Amino acid sequence: MERLFTYDDNHWMRLALQEARLAFEQGEVPIGAVVVANNKPIAQTHNQVELLKDPTAHAELLAITAATEALGGKYLTDCTLYVTLEPCIMCIGALRWAQIGHIVYGASDPKGGYNRWAPLAPHPKTKITAGILEREAQKLLTTFFQQRR
Amino acid sequence: MERLFTYDDNHWMRLALQEARLAFEQGEVPIGAVVVANNKPIAQTHNQVELLKDPTAHAELLAITAATEALGGKYLTDCTLYVTLEPCIMCIGALRWAQIGHIVYGASDPKGGYNRWAPLAPHPKTKITAGILEREAQKLLTTFFQQRR
Numbered sequence: 001m002e003r004l005f006t007y008d009d010n011h012w013m014r015l016a017l018q019e020a021r022l023a024f025e026q027g028e029v030p031i032g033a034v035v036v037a038n039n040k041p042i043a044q045t046h047n048q049v050e051l052l053k054d055p056t057a058h059a060e061l062l063a064i065t066a067a068t069e070a071l072g073g074k075y076l077t078d079c080t081l082y083v084t085l086e087p088c089i090m091c092i093g094a095l096r097w098a099q100i101g102h103i104v105y106g107a108s109d110p111k112g113g114y115n116r117w118a119p120l121a122p123h124p125k126t127k128i129t130a131g132i133l134e135r136e137a138q139k140l141l142t143t144f145f146q147q148r149r
Numbered sequence: 150m151e152r153l154f155t156y157d158d159n160h161w162m163r164l165a166l167q168e169a170r171l172a173f174e175q176g177e178v179p180i181g182a183v184v185v186a187n188n189k190p191i192a193q194t195h196n197q198v199e200l201l202k203d204p205t206a207h208a209e210l211l212a213i214t215a216a217t218e219a220l221g222g223k224y225l226t227d228c229t230l231y232v233t234l235e236p237c238i239m240c241i242g243a244l245r246w247a248q249i250g251h252i253v254y255g256a257s258d259p260k261g262g263y264n265r266w267a268p269l270a271p272h273p274k275t276k277i278t279a280g281i282l283e284r285e286a287q288k289l290l291t292t293f294f295q296q297r298r
Contacts, residue, residue, distance in 0.1 A: 054214050055223045055246035056205075065203050074204045089270050090242025097204035097239060118267035121238050 086113035106137030255286030
């Protein structure tokens with residue numbers, strides 16, 4: 001059944017933040033992602049680098065793999081990815097290959113984010129929105145790293 | 150038992166080219182990769198984007214996942230990755246996270262390679278060697294795309 005209304009960016013970012021909190025509880029750097037197609041979530045993932053001992057297991061990469069599997073194709077042109085932190089080079093490269101329609105991220109990552117290393121990396125057709133629930137995402141990361149010291 | 154000699158770069162790149170040929174036979178863009186640790190191959194992979202319908206299934210990403218699983222840790226500091234084509238942004242980002250010791254690639258990729266988009270992306274401790282069996286790798290790619298036209 002078609003939904004009669006459209007959720008806003010804050011709604012989906014809250015879902016991504018829930019995923020980030022799951023990561024936090026599991027001792028992972030708290031980053032979460034959600035892929036939305038037609039106003040429905042088709043992938044919800046969080047960082048699993050430590051669990052899988054795999055440096056490629058970022059929330060975004062896991063989300064792309066899950067979303068393409070859900071859709072049965074390698075492109076995500078009509079999808080939006082919500083992610084709590086600005087994607088790194090690896091993830092922005094993957095999102096380019098997927099030709100994702102829209103990227104919405106929360107906190108900026110001046111050290112490891114793609115804007116520092118490869119600002120022209122996003123696919124030219126990808127819309128990008130930054131700063132959605134930025135403070136919540138950043139607070140989660142700050143708390144995580146403070147506890148680790 | 151320790152081997153009494155060390156294989157050279159051409160030896161391992163020939164193995165990566167064999168992987169690329171497997172990809173070719175499966176209708177995948179022919180790119181292959183091998184990860185070597187202590188003079189032994191610990192991962193041999195090829196591009197599986199079409200088979201898995203997953204844009205992240207590049208030879209290098211699959212190789213990193215397989216190699217970290219083989220070693221039981223998320224870093225590949227003492228490993229060399231042989232790959233038949235210059236890595237893209239996604240893959241160089243992943244290799245940075247893995248802190249791979251050495252990257253050896255065959256053909257250059259002026260359009261999609263990391264040197265165009267993010268030349269500073271490799272980890273500062275990663276050694277890079279380009280052009281090993283470059284012509285063989287390039288010929289495989291050229292033949293593949295000619296057949297597709």
